[in-house]
Amino acid sequence: MKTVLTIAGSDSSGGAGIQADLKTMTELGTFGMSAITAITAQNTCGVNAVLALPCDMISAQIDAVCDDIFPDAVKIGMLANSQIVECVAASIKKNAMKNIVLDPVMVSTSGHRLLDDDASDALINVLMPLADIITPNIPEAECLAGMKIASKADMIKAAGIIAGSFDGAVLIKGGHLANTGANCIEDSTNVAADLLYHGGQTQWFEAEFVDNPNTHGTGCTLSSAIASELAKGADMPxxxxxxxxxxxxxxxxxxxLGKGRGPLNHAWQNTISDC
Ligand SMILES: Nc1ncnc2c1ncn2[C@@H]1O[C@H](COP(=O)(O)OP(=O)(O)OP(=O)(O)O)[C@@H](O)[C@H]1O
Ligand SMILES: Cc1ncc(CO)c(N)n1
Known part of the structure; x- marks a missing residue:
């Protein structure tokens, strides 16, 4: 069985972070393992508290996994601060890990910072160069590219700027533009459109925009699913x-579930085949 390590924060409500990652990996037929960077007290309504773990404990988790069950792919999510960004980068190099999917988690959808303001430079300069793919949402891509993104044309421009600073692929997730009219395709059907910039080529990945407010953990789920598919041998597109x-x-x-933006149904493939 192929194995995937998630290096990310814990979401007590189970919808995002480590919990979403492990559910995704299991559903996609890979064996999920974890190195927890931070503990959050959060639910579908918001983030109430964050405790970043000490760097030596984070490195120890990564080393323990790599010394025994070397992961076929790695997903990196919430890193909380610049010290953690640096220690995760050092562990990735030391263990010569491959198939690195970096979700540059900065702010929760409820507006709580999950990465210190001053950690973006470390993320860009120290961790991004080690990634095979980085998966920013629109606000994260705006921060990484240093420009506003309000249209599909802006997404293409920003992806080129971000890709110019490292060797990996860039997937800009369009969830924050969907349903704003900015990314409607010609027949006016609303779509959730993500842009992949890979090997100098751009490619759109479009899916139906689902009219469902329960989208807590979509970013974590997508990045873990990409890591699982890379572990199983798929190429990037x-x-x-x-x-x-x-x-x-x-x-x-x-x-x-919950009083706010609820979690996804990870077991949907089983549900459909049971019917
Ligand atoms: N309502 C929706 N219907 C279909 N796809 C969606 C919807 N909302 C978001 N997506 C898709 O979910 C993925 C994550 O997108 P988004 O831009 O919301 O990331 P994110 O902000 O990192 O997620 P999170 O809310 O977990 O922090 C993308 O593939 C996006 O197109
Ligand atoms: C722990 C954690 N990681 C990532 C996100 C972003 O969805 C979140 N809300 N919580």
Missing amino acids: EAVRKAKAYLTGAIKAGLN
């Missing part, structure tokens, strides 16, 4: 295509 199909199914199958 195929990994993104399969990951997006899994994600869209999990949003569509909808759970209705």
Whole structure:
């Protein structure tokens, strides 16, 4: 069985972070392992508290995994501060890890900072060069590219700027532009459109925009799904295509949990085959 390590924060409500990552990996037929960077007290309404773990404990988790079950791919999510960014980068280099998917988590959808303001430079200069793909959402891509993004044309320009600073691929997730009219395709169907910039080529991945407010953890789910597909041997465009199909199914199958923006239904493939 192929193995995937997630290096990310814990979400007590189970919808995002480590919990979403492990559910995704299991559903996609890979063996999920974890190195926890921070503990969050959060639910579908917001983030109440964050505790960043000490760097030596984070490195120790990564080393323990790599010394025993070397991961076929790695997903990196919430890193909380610049010290953690640096220590995760050092562990990745030391263990010569491969198939690195970096989700540059900065702010939760509820508006809580999950990465210190002063950690963006370390993320860009120290960690990004080690990644095979980076998966920013629109606000994260704006920060990384240093420009506003309000249209598909802006996404293409920003992806080129971000890709210019490292060797990996860039997937700009369009979830924050969907349903604003900015990324409507010609027949005016609204789509959730993500842009992959890979090997100098751009490719759109479009899926139905699901009218469902329960989208807590979509970013974590997509990046873990890409890591799982890379671990199983897919090339980058195929990994993104399969990951997006899994994600869209999990949003569509909808759970209705919590008082706020609820989690996805990770078991949707089983639900459908049971019917
Ligand atoms: N309502 C929706 N229907 C279909 N796809 C969606 C919807 N909302 C977001 N997506 C897709 O989910 C993925 C994550 O997108 P988004 O831009 O919301 O990332 P994010 O902000 O990092 O997520 P998170 O809310 O977990 O922090 C993308 O593939 C995006 O197109
Ligand atoms: C722990 C954690 N990681 C990532 C996100 C972003 O979805 C979140 N809300 N919580």
